[in-house]
Each structure stands twice: as C-alpha cells, then as structure tokens.
Amino acid sequence: MDLTSCDVTAALLHSNPKAGSPLSTHLDHRNPLVFDTHELGRRPGALQRMTRSAEAPKDFGVEGVIGVPEGAPLEIRLRLESVMEGVLVTGTARATAEGECVRCLEPVRLNVKADFQEMFSYPDADDRGRAKAEPGDDAEDDEDALFLEDGLFDLEPVLRDAVVLALPMQPVCREDCAGLCSQCGTSLNENPDHHHDAVDIRWAALQGLVETGQVDEKDNVNDAESGVDEKQEK
Numbered sequence: 001m002d003l004t005s006c007d008v009t010a011a012l013l014h015s016n017p018k019a020g021s022p023l024s025t026h027l028d029h030r031n032p033l034v035f036d037t038h039e040l041g042r043r044p045g046a047l048q049r050m051t052r053s054a055e056a057p058k059d060f061g062v063e064g065v066i067g068v069p070e071g072a073p074l075e076i077r078l079r080l081e082s083v084m085e086g087v088l089v090t091g092t093a094r095a096t097a098e099g100e101c102v103r104c105l106e107p108v109r110l111n112v113k114a115d116f117q118e119m120f121s122y123p124d125a126d127d128r129g130r131a132k133a134e135p136g137d138d139a140e141d142d143e144d145a146l147f148l149e150d151g152l153f154d155l156e157p158v159l160r161d162a163v164v165l166a167l168p169m170q171p172v173c174r175e176d177c178a179g180l181c182s183q184c185g186t187s188l189n190e191n192p193d194h195h196h197d198a199v200d201i202r203w204a205a206l207q208g209l210v211e212t213g214q215v216d217e218k219d220n221v222n223d224a225e226s227g228v229d230e231k232q233e234k
Contacts, residue, residue, distance in 0.1 A: 027152040033057070033159065037080060037087050038151045042122075046082040051075075056095060057156060060163055066099025066108065066171045068163060076155070086121035086148060093159055099171045103179035104187055108171045114162035120146050120153040 027034045032054035040048045054074045061067015068074070078091040093114045101108050146153065178188035186194050 027149050027154055029152060033156045034152055034154050035078070036152055037148065040080050040082055040087065042082055044082055044084055048080040050078050060160060061097060061167055062164060066097050066167050068095045068097050068112065072096060086119055087153065088117070088119050089153070089158070090117045093162060095163065097167055101173040101177060102170050103172055103177045104189060105180070106173050108173050110171070112163060112166050114159070114166040116158050116162035118146060118158045120148045123147045123149070
C-alpha cells in the first residue's frame with residue numbers, strides 16, 4: 001500500500017495533455033473546466049477573478065490509494081492576469097478525497113486544498129502584433145507549454161496535477177492509528193491491549209503438543225508403565 005514518488009509521477013502522466021504545440025481539438029465552452037478569457041482582454045495587467053463549482057472528472061487521484069471520486073463537487077477560485085505572453089492563471093481548488101488508511105485499511109475521507117499557477121500562452125502573437133516563435137523552434141522551452149484556443153483554456157490538466165500533489169502519499173484515518181496486528185490482522189485501534197505471548201522457538205514444538213493434549217496422554221502412559229515396573233520388582 002506504500003505510495004512512492006514513482007506512483008505519483010505515473011498518476012500525473014496518466015492524463016496530462018500538456019504538449020509543445022497549440023491544442024488541436026476545439027474546446028467546448030460548456031465544459032465547466034473550460035474558461036473564457038475574452039472578457040479579460042489582452043491588455044497586460046488586466047485582472048479578472050471568478051469562482052466556479054464543477055464535478056470532478058474520472059481518475060482524479062492515485063488509483064487504488066486515494067483520490068477525488070468522479071462526480072464529486074469541486075470548488076474553484078481563480079485569478080486571471082493578462083500578461084505579454086498570455087494569461088497567468090492562479091487559483092485554489094477544494095474537494096473531498098476518499099481512500100484507504102495504509103495502517104488499518106479503514107476508509108479515509110479528507111478535505112483537500114490544492115493551490116496552482118499556470119501560464120496559458122497565446123498561440124500566435126501578443127497584443128502588439130509581435131509574432132511568437134513557432135513551438136517547434138525550441139522544443140525544450142515548449143515541452144510543458146499550455147496554449148489558449150480561441151480565448152479558451154482547459155483547466156483540467158492543471159487541476160489534476162495540483163490535486164494529486166496535494167494528496168497525502170501515505171493516507172491515514174488518524175495520526176495515531178495503531179494499525180493491524182501483524183500476526184492475526186486484529187485492529188489495534190479497537191483492541192489496544194491485544195497481544196500474542198512470545199514463545200521460545202526451542203519450546204514451540206512442546207507448546208503445540210500441549211495445545212493438542214498429546215502431552216497429557218504421554219504422561220498418563222508413562223505413569224502407567226512406571227506402576228507396572230514397580231509391581232514386577234516387588
């Protein structure tokens with residue numbers, strides 16, 4: 001159940017559509033995670049704030065460990081700032097994540113607050129008509145770039161990254177969770193005095209005979225044989 005940095009990386013790469021070129025598919029403005037910047041305009045320094053409620057998409061977390069269930073409510077607060085290169089988006093997302101305690105395996109529910117900031121670049125030119133370099137001119141710089149499309153941007157990949165990074169790598173139901181007994185799986189939260197008597201390995205075989213009653217039978221046989229020997233001697 002331990003979650004490693006490799007698991008987190010895999011979750012981030014699972015559905016992060018960042019690419020080094022403008023988005024090729026037309027964004028749907030009816031999608032609650034798609035935002036319109038036309039009202040903001042392209043004058044550097046212009047600001048716009050907005051709040052929106054949306055439903056979480058699928059695979060919003062680390063599969064099998066913890067995540068925000070599909071369809072669960074997301075509360076999003078954004079600050080949009082127009083800059084020379086595009087729109088700088090700063091925001092916070094709040095949601096409730098569900099998972100499993102890594103110690104006792106009981107269900108876990110916790111509130112998640114994910115902060116994020118991302119630049120959505122203009123795909124062609126800034127407001128002064130200065131053409132931007134083609135994305136292919138510098139693959140290294142554009143590797144993680146996100147672009148505006150017709151004044152719209154899709155916040156889902158940014159939210160996904162932020163939420164995954166905000167989730168605990170080792171979710172627990174409570175900080176002092178005692179977990180399960182390593183020998184029998186009993187919950188130590190419900191039975192704090194639970195323990196197993198340690199038996200010296202040299203006596204383990206004898207302990208097994210005692211539990212099955214074989215020792216008593218052998219003792220009775222030995223006592224009977226001793227009595228017969230005594231009679232024969234007399």
